[in-house]
């Protein structure tokens with residue numbers, strides 16, 4: 232686990248933009264996202280600062296998580312969605328993502344959401360283990376939803392899109 236004294240979780244600020252883009256780029260792998268090659272773009276073109284939690288160690292952001300309302304439909308106003316999570320490669324397996332997930336659950340509950348959902352690729356073994364450990368359950372599987380270069384030697388392989396969810400209160 233990360234030293235809780237050394238790790239702070241806070242909301243992002245516009246001044247984090249370049250470091251967040253760097254962290255996002257470092258997590259932009261075929262086993263993580265089906266969106267294809269990374270296209271540089273300003274982080275806050277697609278995220279609002281109050282939707283992004285940042286894990287900071289020694290004043291440096293080392294991880295982030297995006298949690299936002301799942302849609303604008305009134306019928307879905309109780310659902311928040313995790314739409315991005317990444318930890319710097321050098322800082323992994325120290326509990327950073329776990330701390331971000333706990334903070335996201337707290338924030339979602341404080342904002343009145345009762346359900347937290349997310350999508351994860353079946354080839355993303357690390358993320359699947361992380362979410363299972365934090366109590367997320369599989370509620371749906373779109374089988375073979377993507378063809379991605381995650382097979383042996385980068386061969387194309389069939390990948391499922393897995394929908395996970397957790398109740399928050």
Ligand SMILES: CC(C)(COP(=O)(O)OP(=O)(O)OC[C@H]1O[C@@H](n2cnc3c(N)ncnc32)[C@H](O)[C@@H]1OP(=O)(O)O)[C@@H](O)C(=O)NCCC(=O)NCCS
Nearest residue numbers: 258263316317318323324325326327328329357358360361
């Ligand atoms: C997935 C990811 C966010 C995990 O971040 P992390 O800070 O290393 O995770 P934690 O240290 O909090 O791990 C908590 C638990 O998750 C599981 N886990 C995390 N990484 C794992 C791995 N590589 N293999 C197996 N289990 C793993 C373990 O149960 C771990 O507990 P342990 O270290 O006591 O065994 C990180 O690997 C990452 O940034 N990957 C690229 C981006 C990504 O996949 N994002 C998720 C998109 S859905």
